[in-house]
Amino acid sequence: MKIDSLTHILPKEISNEIDKFKNLDETFNELFESKTKIIQTNELIEEIGKNNIDKAVVAGFGWQNDDLISMTNEYIIKSKNNYPNNIIPFCSINIKSKKSEEELLNCIDKGIKGIGELHFNYEENYEKNKIFKNILKIAHDNNLPIIIHGSEPVGHKYNGKGINHPQNLYNLAKNNPDNIFIFSHFGGGLIFYEHMPEVKKVLHNVFYDCSAQPFLYNKSIFNMVLNSSTLKKVLFATDFPLINIERCLNEISHLEAEQKNYILSYNPISVFNL
Ligand SMILES: [Zn+2]
16 A cells, blocks of 8 residues: 655635735645646646555644634535545644634544644744643543654755754754644654664654755755664655655655655554544
């Protein structure tokens, strides 16, 4: 079984009226432009079929508007109900909204398998935010992994890059050691510090996805991060439709069969409890 651990779909109401949603939600405005490619469920199913991928994590974004959150979560859950064998549904949650607990419990009832992709810049004072801590507790009690966008402290800028640098992600994991986190885009480089024994201990519940790799790193990164200490922590992911799946699969074609088995299959099966 092959799994793409990060893709995004959005309902047609949104792709038809991108400008309306740019005005409605700050994260949407940061991530989307009038011409940004948006796909619906059927296009995702077609794309994974074409590339012999069996299942895809379909994630939300770190929306801040409660209505946009409910609308996109409902769409993802509906897609999962239509394609239960292909879609692993994740939900959006606004960590600052009083409605987030109710939204998350509702999504859990309907079968979501995780939270994310969340876009926020973690700071230590989040630890005093009761809503945030409550979300983490519910995630822990329900064994739900949380995907969080990570950003490189160096290199080119892009829409929605943010400043969730390795240091922030490290502090988040350190302050919440019982939660399972998946830090996107190799955690903005946090994965390199897994070679420090004390850091590795702190990051015992942390996984990394390689989504958008061709936009961020040369494929040589895989040889650097797939070693004995991190082979079980990396999830193959694309960020489709940002990048097509074929291109991302080509970037890992040089890996050994066993390495591919871990990132495409064994690791996601274990993290998502498949
Ligand atoms: Zn991201």
